[in-house]
Amino acid sequence: MPTTPANPLEPPEDVAALRAELAAxxxxxxxxRSRLHHRDCELEKLxxxxxxxxxWRFGRSSERLDAQIAQLELTIEAMETVSASAAAQAPxxxxxxxxxxxxxxxxxxxxxxxxxxxxxxxxxxxxxxxxAALTYLGEDVSEVLEYVPASFKIIRHIRxxxxxxxxxxxxxxxxxxxxxxxxxxxxxLLAQVLVAKYCDHLPLYRQSAIYAxxxxxxxxSTLADWVxxxxxxxxxxxxxxxxxxxxxxxxxxxxxPVPVLAxxxxxxxxxxxxxxxRDERAAGGETPPAVLFRYSPDRKGLHPQRHxxxxxxxxxxxxxxxxxxxxxTGRVQEAACWAHVRRKFHDVAQANxxxxxxxxxxxxxxxxxxxxxxRGQPPDRRRCERQARAGPVLDDLRTWFNDTLQRVxxxxxxxxAVRYALERWxxxxxxxxxxxxxxxxxxxxxxxRTVALGRKNYLFAGSDRGGDSAALIYSLIxxxxxxxxxxxxxxxxxxxxIGSHPINRIDELLPWHIALGDPQPQAAAAAx
Numbered sequence: 423m424p425t426t427p428a429n430p431l432e433p434p435e436d437v438a439a440l441r442a443e444l445a446a447x448x449x450x451x452x453x454x455r456s457r458l459h460h461r462d463c464e465l466e467k468l469x470x471x472x473x474x475x476x477x478w479r480f481g482r483s484s485e486r487l488d489a490q491i492a493q494l495e496l497t498i499e500a501m502e503t504v505s506a507s508a509a510a511q512a513p514x515x516x517x518x519x520x521x522x523x524x525x526x527x528x529x530x531x532x533x534x535x536x537x538x539x540x541x542x543x544x545x546x547x548x549x550x551x552x553x554a555a556l557t558y559l560g561e562d563v564s565e566v567l568e569y570v571p572a573s574f575k576i577i578r579h580i581r582x583x584x585x586x587x588x589x590x591x592x593x594x595x596x597x598x599x600x601x602x603x604x605x606x607x608x609x610x611l612l613a614q615v616l617v618a619k620y621c622d623h624l625p626l627y628r629q630s631a632i633y634a635x636x637x638x639x640x641x642x643s644t645l646a647d648w649v650x651x652x653x654x655x656x657x658x659x660x661x662x663x664x665x666x667x668x669x670x671x672x673x674x675x676x677x678x679p680v681p682v683l684a685x686x687x688x689x690x691x692x693x694x695x696x697x698x699x700r701d702e703r704a705a706g707g708e709t710p711p712a713v714l715f716r717y718s719p720d721r722k723g724l725h726p727q728r729h730x731x732x733x734x735x736x737x738x739x740x741x742x743x744x745x746x747x748x749x750x751t752g753r754v755q756e757a758a759c760w761a762h763v764r765r766k767f768h769d770v771a772q773a774n775x776x777x778x779x780x781x782x783x784x785x786x787x788x789x790x791x792x793x794x795x796x797r798g799q800p801p802d803r804r805r806c807e808r809q810a811r812a813g814p815v816l817d818d819l820r821t822w823f824n825d826t827l828q829r830v831x832x833x834x835x836x837x838x839a840v841r842y843a844l845e846r847w848x849x850x851x852x853x854x855x856x857x858x859x860x861x862x863x864x865x866x867x868x869x870x871r872t873v874a875l876g877r878k879n880y881l882f883a884g885s886d887r888g889g890d891s892a893a894l895i896y897s898l899i900x901x902x903x904x905x906x907x908x909x910x911x912x913x914x915x916x917x918x919x920i921g922s923h924p925i926n927r928i929d930e931l932l933p934w935h936i937a938l939g940d941p942q943p944q945a946a947a948a949a950x
Contacts, residue, residue: 461501461505464501465498465501465502468494468497468498468501469498471494472494472495472498495625495627495642496625496627497683498642498643498646499625499626499627499642499645499646500646500683500885500888501646501885502642502643502646502647502650503626503646503647503649503650503653503888503891504650504885504887504888504891505646505647505650506646506647506648506649506650506651507649507650507651507653507654507887507891508650508887509650509651510602510650510651510654510655529606530639532565532567532576532606533637533638535637536574536575536576536637536638537575537576538565538575538576538577538578539575539576539577539578540577540578540580541577541578541579541580541598542580542582543579543580543581543582543595543596543598544582544595545581545582545583545584545593545594545595546584546593547584549586549588549589549591549593550591550593551586551589551591552586552588552589552591554586554587554588554589555586555587556584556585556586556587556593557584557585557586557587558582558583558584558585559583559584559585559592560582560583561580561581561582561583562580562581562583562594563578563579563580563581564578564579564597564598565577565578565579565606566579566598566600566606566607566608567606567607567608567611567638568607568608568609568610568611569608569610569611569613569614570610573636574611574633574636574637574638577608579597579598581594581595581596581597582594582595599921599922600921601651601652601655601917601918601920601921602648602651602652602655605648605651607648609914609915609917609918610914611648612648612652612913612914612917613910613911613913613914613917614910615629615645615648615649615652616649616652616895616899616913617899617909617910617913619649619895620872620892620895620896620899621872621899621909626642626645626646626649627642629645630642630645649891650891652917653890653891653894653895655917655920655921656894656895656898656916656917656920657894658920658925658928659894659897659898659916659920659928659931659932660714660893660894660897660898661928662928662929662931662932663712663713663714663897663898663901663932664698664714664729665929666700666710666712666929666932667698667699667700667712667713667714668698668730668732668733670700670702670709670735671735671736671858672700672702672735672736672737672738672757672858672859672860673698673699673700673730673733673735673736673737673738674697674698674699674700674701674738674739674860674863674865674866674869675696675697675698675699675726675730675737675738675739675745675863675866676696676697676739676740676863676866676867676869676870677694677695677696677697677721677726677742677870678694678695678697678870678873678874679692679693679694680692680693680694680695680717680873680889681693682719682885682886682888682889683885691719692720692721693717693718693719693720693886693889694717694718694720694721694725695715695716695717695870695873695889695892695893695896696715696716696717696718696725696726696729697713697714697715697866697869697870698713698714698716698729698730698866699711699712699713699714699865699866699869700712700713701865701904702858703798704797704798704860705799705800705801705804705857705858705860706798706799706800706801710904710905710932710933710934711901711904711905712901712904712932713869713897713900713901713904714897714901715869715873715892715893715894715896715897715900716729716893717886717889717890717892717893719886719889721744722744723742723743723744723745723746723747724744725744726742726744726745726748727744727747727748730748730754733753733754734753734754735754735755736754736755736756736757736852736856736858736859737749737754737755737756737757738757738758738759738859738860738862738863738865738866739756739757739758739759739863739866740758740759740762740863741758741762741842741846755852756848756849756852757849757852757853757856757859757860758846758849758850758852759850759862759863759864760786760789760790760850760861760862761861761862761863761864761867762842762862762863763786763839763842763843763846763850764783764786766838766839766842767779767782767783767786767836767839768783769835769839770835770836770839771783773835776836778826778830778836779836779839781822782819782823782839782840785815785818785819785822786819788815789812789815789816789861790861792807792808792811792812792815793861795807796808799857800857801856801857801858802857803857804857805854805855805856805857806857808853808854808855808857809854809855812854813854816851816854820844820847823840823843823844824844826840827840827841827844869900872896872899872900873896898912898913898916898933899913901932901933902933905933905934907933907934912933912936915936916931916936919931919936
C-alpha cells in the first residue's frame, strides 16, 4: 500500500501515485494555458479593433465613434487590471537571480531628464560574523518611479556593499521594500493613479495621456497592472471596514446600478454596487464614520443578506424587498426613509401643483425642523425631544393621510405617494422612539454620489472582478473623506506600510488610526 510522505512538498515514493500526480498537474497546467490563450486572443482582438477605430477616426469625426473607442479602452483596461489582480493574489515561487537581470534589460529605462533623489541605506562598518572591519566593494543602485503632486521624480535607493578583509563576508543593507514586488512604482504614484481613477473619475487611458504630456510614458496596461496589484494588496482593509461598520447599532444601506460588460457579447448587463454606512455623529457619537461598498452581478436579495449576516441592530434603507428576509430574522429592525416619502410628494407638486402635495411637504418639513435642532445631541435627548415635538406631528400626519386618501382618486399619483407612506408607517416612525436612528437614509445616498459621477466617465465596468476592485477603493476613499483625511495622503501612507504590516493588526491602517505624518507610526509605537 502506498504511503503518504510526512512532508506534503515531497513527492510520493509510489510510482503509480507519482504518475497520477503528474497527470493531474499536466491537466491543470493545460487548462490554465487554455484560459490564458483565450484571454490573450480576446485582448489582442480588442486591441486590433481599437487600432482600427482610431485609424478610422482620422477620416471621419463622430461622437458615436468616440464613445465606441472609449468603451474599448475601458474594456481592455478592465481585463488587464483583473489579470494583474489575479496574478498578485496567486502564490508564485521566487524568480531566479538571472530572471531579474533579464527583466531589467527588457523594460524601458526611466527618463533621464527626471530629477533623482538619492536615499543611502547604510550598512554596518564591521563584519556581522566576526566583527572585523569591512572593505568597500561597491554599491547596488535600483530606481523607483515615484509621483509627487504635479511632478515626477525618481528615487535612487543606494546600498553600499562591504567585504570583510579577514573572513571574506560581504555585508549590505537590505533592499528597500516596495508596494508591488519588483515593481517600479512608488507608493505615491500608486496612490495618485487610484485616486485619479476612483475619486477624480479619470479612466486609465486618460491618465496615460496626461502622464505622456509630462514626459513620462506609462501605458494603460502598465497602469492597469498597478491598479490590480494595489487592489489585491489593500483587500484586507475592506474586511476590516466591514467588521467596523457591522459592529454598530445602526447601518444605512442603499444600492445603485452599474453597467458591466457581458463577456463575448459586446453588450452590457446591469450589476449593483451596495453601500453600507456607519455614521453616529448626528447622535453625538464619537465612533469614526465609515462606508463600505460591495459589488454584486445582480440585485438579488441574497447579496445584502450575505453582506449583513453578522449585523444586529437597526437597518435604515428604502423599501427594497430583498431586505425583508433580514427583518424576518428578528435581529434586524427596519427604519424607513422620510426623504424618499418627501421626494414622492415633491414630484407630485412639481407635476400638477397639487395643494394636497404642498400640504404634505409642509407637514414633513416640520419634522425636519425638529431634527435640525437635535443634530449632534445624545440619543436619549433626541428620543425625548422627538416624542414630545415630532410625535404629535406624526400622529396628525397619519390622520390627515387617511382622511385625504378618501377625497382623491385611488389611481392618482398623490394617492400612490400616500399609500407608500402608510404601508411603511411603523418603519417610518421608528426614529421617533430610538435616538440612535436618523429621520432619513441620506448618509447612504451621499456615499453613492461619487459612483454616479464616475459612472458618467467609465461607461461600464469590465468584469465582476473589476467591480470588486472598484468597490474596495471606493470604500477606502469614501471612509477617508468621512473622517476628514485626504484620500491621496491616506492611500500613500497605507501602501508604504501594508506590505510588512501584521495582518492581525490591520485595523491600525484604517483612516482614523494611521498617522499620516509619521512614515512608520505603528513600528515606532511597537518599539516604544
